[in-house]
Amino acid sequence: MSVIKIKKPPSIVSGAAVVGEKEHAGPIGEKFDLHDKTGAFGMDTWEKAESEMQRLAVNTAMSKAKLCADDIDVIFAGDLLNQCVGSTYGILGFRTAYIGIFGACSTFTEGLLVSSMLTGTGYFSRCAVVTSSHFCTAERQFRFPVEYGGQRPPTSQWTVTGAGAVILSSGGDGPFVTDVLPGIPVDKGITDANNMGAAMAPAAIDTFTRYFIETGTKPSDYDLILTGDLGLQGHGIFCDFMKNAGYDMTKNYNDCGLLIFGLKTQDAHSGGSGCGCAASVFSSLILGKLKARELNNILFAATGALMNSDSIKQGNSIPGIAHLVHISNKKE
Amino acid sequence: MSVIKIKKPPSIVSGAAVVGEKEHAGPIGEKFDLHDKTGAFGMDTWEKAESEMQRLAVNTAMSKAKLCADDIDVIFAGDLLNQCVGSTYGILGFRTAYIGIFGACSTFTEGLLVSSMLTGTGYFSRCAVVTSSHFCTAERQFRFPVEYGGQRPPTSQWTVTGAGAVILSSGGDGPFVTDVLPGIPVDKGITDANNMGAAMAPAAIDTFTRYFIETGTKPSDYDLILTGDLGLQGHGIFCDFMKNAGYDMTKNYNDCGLLIFGLKTQDAHSGGSGCGCAASVFSSLILGKLKARELNNILFAATGALMNSDSIKQGNSIPGIAHLVHISNKKE
Numbered sequence: 001m002s003v004i005k006i007k008k009p010p011s012i013v014s015g016a017a018v019v020g021e022k023e024h025a026g027p028i029g030e031k032f033d034l035h036d037k038t039g040a041f042g043m044d045t046w047e048k049a050e051s052e053m054q055r056l057a058v059n060t061a062m063s064k065a066k067l068c069a070d071d072i073d074v075i076f077a078g079d080l081l082n083q084c085v086g087s088t089y090g091i092l093g094f095r096t097a098y099i100g101i102f103g104a105c106s107t108f109t110e111g112l113l114v115s116s117m118l119t120g121t122g123y124f125s126r127c128a129v130v131t132s133s134h135f136c137t138a139e140r141q142f143r144f145p146v147e148y149g150g151q152r153p154p155t156s157q158w159t160v161t162g163a164g165a166v167i168l169s170s171g172g173d174g175p176f177v178t179d180v181l182p183g184i185p186v187d188k189g190i191t192d193a194n195n196m197g198a199a200m201a202p203a204a205i206d207t208f209t210r211y212f213i214e215t216g217t218k219p220s221d222y223d224l225i226l227t228g229d230l231g232l233q234g235h236g237i238f239c240d241f242m243k244n245a246g247y248d249m250t251k252n253y254n255d256c257g258l259l260i261f262g263l264k265t266q267d268a269h270s271g272g273s274g275c276g277c278a279a280s281v282f283s284s285l286i287l288g289k290l291k292a293r294e295l296n297n298i299l300f301a302a303t304g305a306l307m308n309s310d311s312i313k314q315g316n317s318i319p320g321i322a323h324l325v326h327i328s329n330k331k332e
Numbered sequence: 333m334s335v336i337k338i339k340k341p342p343s344i345v346s347g348a349a350v351v352g353e354k355e356h357a358g359p360i361g362e363k364f365d366l367h368d369k370t371g372a373f374g375m376d377t378w379e380k381a382e383s384e385m386q387r388l389a390v391n392t393a394m395s396k397a398k399l400c401a402d403d404i405d406v407i408f409a410g411d412l413l414n415q416c417v418g419s420t421y422g423i424l425g426f427r428t429a430y431i432g433i434f435g436a437c438s439t440f441t442e443g444l445l446v447s448s449m450l451t452g453t454g455y456f457s458r459c460a461v462v463t464s465s466h467f468c469t470a471e472r473q474f475r476f477p478v479e480y481g482g483q484r485p486p487t488s489q490w491t492v493t494g495a496g497a498v499i500l501s502s503g504g505d506g507p508f509v510t511d512v513l514p515g516i517p518v519d520k521g522i523t524d525a526n527n528m529g530a531a532m533a534p535a536a537i538d539t540f541t542r543y544f545i546e547t548g549t550k551p552s553d554y555d556l557i558l559t560g561d562l563g564l565q566g567h568g569i570f571c572d573f574m575k576n577a578g579y580d581m582t583k584n585y586n587d588c589g590l591l592i593f594g595l596k597t598q599d600a601h602s603g604g605s606g607c608g609c610a611a612s613v614f615s616s617l618i619l620g621k622l623k624a625r626e627l628n629n630i631l632f633a634a635t636g637a638l639m640n641s642d643s644i645k646q647g648n649s650i651p652g653i654a655h656l657v658h659i660s661n662k663k664e
Contacts, residue, residue, distance in 0.1 A: 001405050001406060001428070001429035004455055007453070045646045047642060047643065047646060048646065048648075073333050074333060074514055078434070080415070081640065081642075082414040082415070082640040082641070082642065083412070083414070083434070083436065083638070083639065083640040084434045084638075085638065085639060085640050085642075085643045085648075088517065088638040088639070088643075088651055089643070089648060089651075091517070092517050092519060092651055095516060096333070096516065097333035097514035097515065097516050098514070098515065098516065098517050098653065099433075099435075099442065099446060099514060100433060100434035100435045100439075100442065100638075101431075101432060101433060101434065102410065102415070102416045102432035102433065102434045103431075103432045104415060107432075110431065110432065114431060114446065114450075117450055117453075117455055118446075118449055118450070121339070121449075121453040121455075123336055123449055123453075182406055182429035182430070182431060183429065183430065184427060184428065184429050184430065185420065185423070185424050185430050187424060306415070306416075306417065306420035306432075307415065307417060307420070308413065308414040308415040308417050309414070310379060310413075310414065310417075311379065311417045311420075311421070314377045314379060314380065316380075316417075316421060319420055319421075319424055321430060
């Protein structure tokens with residue numbers, strides 16, 4: 001698969017992020033649109049709270065762009081809950097066409113990738129992309145109920161309680177999604193479900209090296225290179241292997257999982273993770289800087305670990321995937 | 333959302349279906365490409381068997397079209413397993429770009445819909461769509477382990493052990509995907525997880541009536557109207573409501589869930605279901621008839637029930653969704 005140039009690059013006209021208390025207390029907490037101290041968002045289960053975050057994120061993003069649900073052709077949505085029910089109940093009330101997507105924690109850039117191709121060919125005038133995760137739904141689904149108090153190894157990441165949504169439009173004055181590169185699943189044999197960074201980093205390395213080779217560009221050609229949630233372990237592995245391949249990632253590379261939490265001050269171990277991590281960081285901090293022209297030209301690839309709790313028990317290793325989007329204020 | 337005309341309708345150049353013993357013993361059993369009497373496909377877990385069916389289906393479809401994995405730009409894949417791992421491990425070995433999709437049992441037509449839009453705009457030359465389900469993985473994930481011997485009510489459906497794959501190409505001489513209509517989730521308050529037909533039928537009614545109204549066509553304009561897996565209950569509800577809306581479905585309407593099993597002779601209760609039902613029936617029987625010009629103009633909408641086992645326990649009702657594709661031997 002080659003880099004895909006979007007024919008008529010769509011604009012990201014607005015974005016919104018909704019998070020929990022820990023995310024709001026973190027280093028970029030003030031950038032998020034909405035937060036709830038309890039993480040429950042007025043709901044009686046964590047799963048319903050996750051759906052409510054999706055609803056609020058889409059609604060806030062639409063509101064910022066002065067749009068209502070009738071103005072949106074289709075919503076691309078995904079999450080980590082079994083059978084993606086976070087998305088089902090989150091977007092149900094909008095009565096909008098729905099394309100369900102799944103790429104584990106890479107889902108947000110998978111959504112940006114597919115939606116920008118379809119908006120950039122005139123099929124859709126406007127669409128929304130939303131993904132979410134919730135610490136308490138992820139803990140009980142993938143690990144243990146929070147009340148159990150299981151110990152976490154240092155390589156483990158903290159699932160972000162958050163949802164991020166953006167609205168893409170065939171009109172608008174940027175930032176534009178100008179080209180994209182779909183990810184190829186990469187399996188390097190990692191079997192430790194508490195070390196997702198190591199499972200996902202090889203996919204990020206694969207996608208970024210393919211992108212740089214094919215486009216003839218290098219990291220310093222961009223204002224920012226951003227990954228989704230490699231965390232401390234994955235960040236290190238990514239930088240090391242990219243350096244060996246001849247790419248210097250020390251100047252302008254960052255990871256949403258490292259941006260969202262104070263690792264030492266917030267007991268977040270290796271950093272943030274989850275479908276809501278890249279989504280909420282991009283839809284607030286990063287999109288804000290793109291709109292303010294503090295950033296003008298970025299590469300963004302969220303990474304996903306393609307596994308479930310049974311596949312681990314059955315002895316499967318954990319393949320990773322990284323979908324890349326190039327976002328620029330120039331409509332190239 | 334309006335009906336979307338595909339700009340350069342792609343061809344479905346080949347298809348393949350891989351099934352278990354019960355499906356092979358059914359009324360259309362001879363149409364499937366491969367089957368395994370044990371349902372294990374040489375694997376040591378049912379989940380791995382499901383992945384193997386996906387691999388075999390894609391491989392057989394590629395082989396029929398004289399293609400290898402390097403000729404395929406991207407694989408759209410999905411299944412019912414938690415976090416879609418049936419697809420992850422099924423397509424991993426092809427080293428091809430992967431777009432994960434989720435629409436419960438509607439996933440196959442969701443994949444046809446998205447892939448034909450993207451192949452029909454020149455972004456992709458060729459892509460594959462594959463979805464699967466397995467009776468034993470679905471039983472233990474959604475209901476009880478098979479060994480438990482839980483009783484099934486008459487409205488329940490039998491999850492198909494099967495995978496279906498098709499290859500779409502920007503070239504080729506048909507059948508063509510000429511236009512599509514994405515589904516809108518519809519929730520009519522059904523809470524019985526053993527009556528998926530009732531949960532999904534309203535979505536099929538919504539999608540088909542929107543399609544007929546907007547295109548000004550009626551059921552008799554087509555050779556076949558096909559739904560994914562409404563089963564006996566859903567089929568009845570669908571026909572009744574469509575009749576009330578002025579559409580006669582008694583002449584040329586069928587459902588993959590009714591085609592695949594002998595309901596009375598095979599103890600299949602309300603019929604087949606699962607991501608593999610519509611996929612395997614379409615990729616064998618229906619595609620064969622389209623290629624042989626026995627069918628020339630069909631509407632096909634697989635339907636999905638958007639729930640998981642926790643959402644039911646938490647008191648949520650079950651929304652349905654139906655994605656529609658219009659497939660014709662005329663490149664309109």
